[in-house]
Amino acid sequence: GNSVTQMEGPVTLSEEAFLTINCTYTATGYPSLFWYVQYPGEGLQLLLKATKADDKGSNKGFEATYRKETTSFHLEKGSVQVSDSAVYFCALYKRGGGNKLTFGTGTQLKVEL
């Protein structure tokens, strides 16, 4: 079946550091891929997405590239801020696989001054 694997957290960085959160997936065909962010005490918000291979999703300085050859969708940001502290979820959507999102376990990011 479909699955998403994310790197374990928490990830702790200093402000202005470079961020990478790894995400790999297992699915047949070409799923759509998403990153969601959950700020403390809130629900999930869509951060960025990519619907086909080699697409790059970007938003708020974050970006991720859909790599079919490595089945990956790693999240990156060049310079993190304290306000980026949150939990980040990678997810895939596969039409025909129940037409629903499959989530990774989430990665907590803590950014310190």
Added chain:
Amino acid sequence: DVKVTQSSRYLVKRTGEKVFLECVQDMDHENMFWYRQDPGLGLRLIYFSYDVKMKEKGDIPEGYSVSREKKERFSLILESASTNQTSMYLCASSYPASGEIYGYTFGSGTRLTVV
């Protein structure tokens, strides 16, 4: 601004109580979903619905039921609450065809504590 609204942010219930979690969306979405979120386990799908009066089990339906009498409202029911159902519950919705393009819209969550 489109919204998914969950009726309570925090709930405390006693073991054995029947608990209703309500979710309302104003986007005319056909699809609605209930997830629970637990540390280290991520989001797990409890139930989902593709239309009024339709429901399908997700990955962890045991101990839960749902009701969808109107398109905009999707209720999660804990028939007899137990302490292992203490969790964050998240509701989401989407159009059938747009899920693969836009993903889901989530509510703010209900943190349920069963004592």
